[in-house]
Amino acid sequence: MTDAALRVIVADDEPDVRLLLRLQLQGVAGVEVVGEAGDGTQAVELCRTLQPDAIVMDLLMPRMMGIEAIEKLRSEFPDLGVVAYTATAGDFVRHEMDRLGVPLLLKSGEIGQLVDALRASAGRRRV
């Protein structure tokens, strides 16, 4: 384990959600938001460029849906931590996230649970 911050990308098609996550995550010690994506395609491209430790992924986005982006990231970056972050999740989404081994959180405005999930998913634990 190193002291380097957990480098995170935030992917959501709503700019105000990205703003909130950036504000919340920048207030957490040991976490750094290194990039933001507005759709699934951009999220995959940013991961290739920035090589983050983890990504927060909205599931309903234009151009490439979150589920499709997660599948691409899973195959291209097996060590990348991925947390699905969505407003609502029906049976299909829950089943798909189980299949992909991706933790699924409902948007709640509360950041602690998301940070814990990002750290756990990235296989790193920092306080």
Next chain:
Amino acid sequence: MAGSEEPTELERKLAEVDQLRRRVLNVLPHALRTPITTFRGLAEALPNATEEQIRRDIAPALRRLAAQAEHLLDDMLVAAGYTTALPTGPKVATPVASTVVAVWADVGGDRRLHQIEVDPNLQVKAATGALHKMFVHLLDNAAKYGQEPSVRAVADNGKVTIEVKTKGPQLPDVGMFTEPFYRGEAAVTMTSGVGVGLTVARALAEQAGGSLEVRGADGGGLVAELVLETA
């Protein structure tokens, strides 16, 4: 009715109401949860934010989210058949071309209108703000779900026919697109929404004494045909 194969009128109506209830419950939680949780989160972030962050980022975001909630409420009321949220006031002459350009600048993002064929002097009669709102829904739909969006207007015999057209796949369920709280497959899989945009645009058109019809385009895609009175 027991023993009968054909549903009664009452049974058909009850089935329609049940379908509508399911559609509302399917779209509403998603559409509301994101703005509500974002609003709450931003409000909670205020005490630890710098003055610059509040002025530059948080205050405009809170205003946007409040406006989004207002529009959502208005649209839902109109879609549910209540006239309370329709624009008031007399019909005034409203320019078509400049309204299209202004709305596209807001909803088109980094995409461009593939084609616009509208006489710059063409005007229609509608309550103040109504034509703008009709185009917000029609062009937002075109920007999000269609390809090569185009707008064409033709004036004839006191009427203006405005066609907003996009290319795309065949849409077998196009007949449902103006039904309240209905979302097509592309919409459901691409972004959150309530499925009332075209319903609201139709209500606004009818309030202005016109009409809105939506149909599949030849070769795939969508055509929304708006007919309004010439000013």
